Amino acid sequence: MKLPLLASLFLAAQAAIITHPHATVLHEKRDLLPSGWAHARRHDPSAIIPLKFALTQSNMHRLEEFLNEVSHPKSPQYGNHWTAGKIADTFAPSEETISTVHNWLVGSGIPAERIKISPTKGWINVDASVAEANDLLRTEYNVYVHESGKSHVGCNEYHLPAHVAQHVELVLPSVHFDARVEKRGPSTTPVTISNLGQPGFGITPKTTGKVPTEVLKFHNAKQDAAAAADYCWLILTPDCLRTLYGLNYTTQAADKNSFGVVEYTPQAYLQSDIDMFHFNYSREIMGKTPNIISIDGGESTLITHRSVLQTQVQNFAYNGESDLDLEYAMNLVGVQQNITLYQVGDLVQGASFNNFLDAIDGSYCTFDGGDDIYQDPHYPNTQTGGWKGAAECGTVKPTNVISTSYGYNEADLNPTYTARQCAEYAKLGLMGITMLFSSGDSGVGGNNGVCMSEFGFPDAYGPVFNPGFPASCPFVTVVGATQINKNAPVTAPEAAINQVIFSGGGFSNHFAMPDYQKDHVNNYLENFPPSHPDDIWNSTGVARAFPDIAANGANFVAAVNGQFILVYGTSASTPVIGALITLINDARLAAGKKTVGFINPTVSPHFHRTFYDSVVRMRAFARASMWDTGPNEPEESEIYSPDFSDAFNDIVAGNNSGCGSSGFNATSGWDPVTGLGTPRFEKLLEKWLSLP
Template sequence: MLFTRSFLTLLSLVALVAADPLISRHVLHEKRAHTPAGWARSRKHDAAAVLPLRIGLTQSNMDRLEEMLLEVSDPDSPSFGKHWNAGKVAQTFKPSDETVSTVHEWLKTSGIHPSRIRLTKAKTWIEVNATVEEAEQLLQTEYHVYTHESGKEHVACDAYHVPEHVSKHVDIIMPSIHFDAVIKRDGASSHTLSNIGQPGVGLTPKTTGTISDLLTQLENCDQQITPICLRALYNFVYIPVATSKNSYGIVEYTPQAYLQSDLDMFFTNFSKGQVGQSPKVVSIDGGYAQTEYTGFGYNGESDLDLQYGMALVNPQPVTLYQTGDMVEGASFNNFLDAIDGSYCTFEGGDDPYNDATYPDPYGGYEGPEDCGTTKPAYVISTSYAYNEADLSPAYAARQCAEYAKLGLMGTTVLYSSGDNGVAGNSGVCLNADGACTQSSSATGFNPSFPGTCPYITSVGATQVVAGHSVYQPESACMEVIYSGGGFSNYFAMPSYQQSAVQHYLAAYPPPYSASQYNATGKSRAFPDLSANGANYVVAVDGQFELVFGTSASSPVMGAILTAINDARLALGKGPIGFINPTIYSAGFTGAFNDITNGTNPGCGTPGFSAEPGWDPVTGLGTPNFAKLLARWLLLP
């Protein structure tokens, strides 16, 4: 009798599940590959403790994101150049009413009273203060307290699950698997970069020291790169005429900052009319050009970016987006919040475990978070990057989608591809454990991010070969730094680069196994383009130094693309926007200087080889300004 009654009860439950679409089995939603170095699980979290759960809702039309971007970016599209405004972007991608109601009903039927369920004004995420016990039941997981070797504690789970019918409506839930892998500063006196969300961890320009004698003639460009070398290399002769319509932005992250005295020293020698000129500084989340701390580590990056960016586009003003205060710093997401108000809450908003939070809880900038406070420039260059494996796929995908939104609005986004060849920042590679752990002794190629995002333009590095002139072909950079390049482990290959990359793989198959890199032939490949990254003459702290890095390549490419925008705007046309579909198109074949010499070593290998056509060392090659200008001016 007891067995029969239990069996009937079970049948009733099965019938209930079949009849009620709001009840379904849980499926794995997100899983952390490994516990970051320095952290160890210490104890089970208190069941009665309260967690501020934030559920990022899936955006509408994300399955059409690439299609929509190509409509305004593909030179063969009748809608080429018809960029969207921010309002259309926000309206197109906001979560659907079905998504909001599905997640709301899931929480309610799980025992969360409706009065505790908060939908944000933008309807992009749902917030619930839940006990650990409630959260564990909701997500079929366990929360533990992890302790860092410094003593700091963090709450996280290894993985979490959501009902199958809910999963397509949820992008990300926090707190969950995401980790603060590098400790925040205790105060302004500590200058370790704040956390894994802080750009520039390991990717900084390199210097071989001070320069005793300046070599300013074209015949010396194999030893010292100056603005005239770059103009000769890339046929870049142009004086902007539509500066009031145009814009060029360079992003820096505090504590990296320029010194005006260094700009003036550089301009005195290479662009006399700019002495006393400064960038237009836009402060984001308390960012400012700090002068409390100096040295190459503090001033090298910003001095390099601004000296060459400003000199090459003069008289076009340059906007400096100085991001983050001296205590927390900032992430790429903090910057993106400021230039696109819809992003502040996009897919759940920032991750407090990866992104800086403002007002600064650690005593720095006490103002409100910058959200939609500044207009994005037509071209934005950033010389910082993460290792792709540093971030969860969901976190990287969320940010990558924002770059697509910027492309829809007509902004060209450039990122340095990395300075360690096929290895990641600091020369670390991926272990063959299937968990994306990283170490200096590993052999798995370690791609950079955002370089692997299909909606940005990744810029690698070249150099003038020793003993050669600027009129001879460059090589992939193999002095001090190696051009970052390879294949993503997260992102699929975009349609615009399929032909070029598949040609490379067929004609020049890499001599490596699938255990070393993503050899499927179906993943996003990078870089897209390249520019010189070796032997730059840069004024740093009152003296000239010789500087190397893709940190130089990106702002130089940005300057050239800004000049192309100027010419188009002067003719009443729009900015070039997201350039990848155009530069990979048949109409732009031959518009770049093909680089066929050099490799990008790393992970105990020679890396990939530069070959005719696109390659994962120098991309399509370096720019030929005159050819690019002529072809872009023919487009509507």
């Protein structure tokens, strides 16, 4: 399927250049309105809109190179993570970029006093009338209305002068539509839906309901017996996971380490549920609470949630995600290691991924593409019940590992929007932070099983695969899901999950394949080529593929709303991986080493082109200087990352159905269902401790 792979390619295609009478070029265009939106009317020419010009950042073409340098074990810079200040300095727009855009605006009749440059010089802001904006951008601003009643100001396309276009990443508001579907009552009415403000609304855990009393009693009776492990296929507990993945570790450096779980309002945990779970499975943790970091009203949300929503509308939709994440995260890392809960958003606006990114990196608020004023919630929020404080901007310290179990459909977002957010995840990797995201629960379909029609429209019955985001971003680690087969012992090989959900996986339509996964993905495409028609998936062979790894996601027992239930999903498997990486960081910190950071280049053995070129140049110089008479070409062991293949259990059974198809198959080696497989903790620990 010949679809755009990189937002940069998307922009390059735009610059391939549609010439207009005023020497302008088409900069961005949206061919179709997102699902649920309709054109309402032309916008009032006298209305004022806040135009924001995101300036092109410096050195973005080297972002992957920089990240690989600190993430590839064979690089001399491995583990030398960057400071936030170095990141800001490296990627700041050039003075030429700033002056070019500023001079164009002044020359187009915008008074200089109305042109504001952000403190980091990454944004140029202009309050313009709609008439001015239409003329400036050679476009027509309209008002669009969503079926939920929400309105949006934007356009279908816009143009920039050719000499300006290369200096502008994007303009807001424009072709970017709101991906969040907000449903709420009047401002004085408590919110009564579960997806308010959450990024996406499909990657949430699924449940088959309450664990039958006889099953729970039977299982609890087995807790002290070796036979208990033989029933993990029926009801999976933390001890099952410890046995399954060889997790036997005592924390050594908890005071130096950190593990964060992100939750978006109105999801919030109940302490009574956490204690109920720990009473059964880890009594030493009873009474312990996560370290709550409030972002844009999140902590007040927790308080309000407990006293209002969670006493009146206690159900799985409101509490299931948070309870599940925290119960397993806290249990698996042990009583000594604190868990940080990032609670994001208030009860009125909620929040998006960008609100969280704003809080942990102040530079993102202003020049990394930043917030879309029509896509991301903004604070202070003057509505009743809203967060009255300023939006968080660089005020929250990120933890070493951050687990997120939410996501969008990639097709719901514009490529420039996904590109700037994906770049921010790369910068967090440069800082040594491991970003984990769930791969999705609908196989090759999007959230809630929505696929795409052959014309590009969202269609529940469409045949075209619908990858997720941020799962499609090459700079995060994406986690799929597996299961223990029925009646199988915990020591038996797992399979791709096919109970209640299917593990999300596939190939991006926005992002190109990164170097670290080329060997693995090419092996899959050459030896296990999918039989699907080329026009229903990105079959180009050059697209980012996901997931990266997997963990069990079936039959998790969780305490939610005062009862034990069974839970399924990549929402369950992702914090499991987060806990294991946190413990590996603990061991490295105790040994005086750095955290593992972005793990994909390490666990995916691959050719390190930059390091290879460097070695060749150095040896050529040495030979010319008569210092060395050996070969220029480095040995394979010098340029490939260490082999981590025996640190994962290869999953070779199962598939990820969706969109009226069987999806992809789990195969030997990497596959777009379970990635490299499930972890073998003792091997991962051994290998990471052997690295610098």
